[in-house]
Amino acid sequence: MGTVCLILGTYYAVSLMLIGLNFGLAVGFIAGLVTFIPYLGALIGGALAIGLALFQFWGDWGTIALVAGVFWVGQVAEGNFLTPKLVGSSVGLHPVWLLLALSVFGALFGFVGMLVAVPVSAAMGVIARYATGEYKAGSLYLGISGRDDP
Numbered sequence: 001m002g003t004v005c006l007i008l009g010t011y012y013a014v015s016l017m018l019i020g021l022n023f024g025l026a027v028g029f030i031a032g033l034v035t036f037i038p039y040l041g042a043l044i045g046g047a048l049a050i051g052l053a054l055f056q057f058w059g060d061w062g063t064i065a066l067v068a069g070v071f072w073v074g075q076v077a078e079g080n081f082l083t084p085k086l087v088g089s090s091v092g093l094h095p096v097w098l099l100l101a102l103s104v105f106g107a108l109f110g111f112v113g114m115l116v117a118v119p120v121s122a123a124m125g126v127i128a129r130y131a132t133g134e135y136k137a138g139s140l141y142l143g144i145s146g147r148d149d150p
Contacts, residue, residue, distance in 0.1 A: 004082045005035045008074055015070040046071035091122040
């Protein structure tokens with residue numbers, strides 16, 4: 001997850017500085033730092049950046065839309081590419097299972113559910129793989145009877 005935070009923080013900072021937003025580096029750093037909590041980094045960073053853009057670029061709605069677009073693209077990249085590929089591969093979960101876990105835990109338990117979704121689903125995956133391995137090595141799966149047949 002630290003790699004995702006670093007990538008998104010760098011993307012936000014560089015993009016906002018290229019647009020010309022004052023304090024773009026600081027906003028990108030803050031947004032990247034808080035990205036380990038799903039959606040919160042984009043919300044805090046987006047609110048800060050759009051608020052600063054409104055003061056700095058008042059009347060230039062295209063530039064303000066660019067600032068909002070930076071966070072929209074960052075959120076799409078995080079949700080569809082970075083988190084499933086980087087976090088899913090490191091915890092041994094397929095990206096689809098990772099997105100499903102985040103969705104289900106978020107819907108059931110809210111914000112706290114999204115925080116614990118990845119570790120709990122990774123633990124469930126380890127237990128399921130262990131149980132499957134034990135079953136496949138067992139006599140029931142192999143068709144070996146425990147009794148002597150004449």
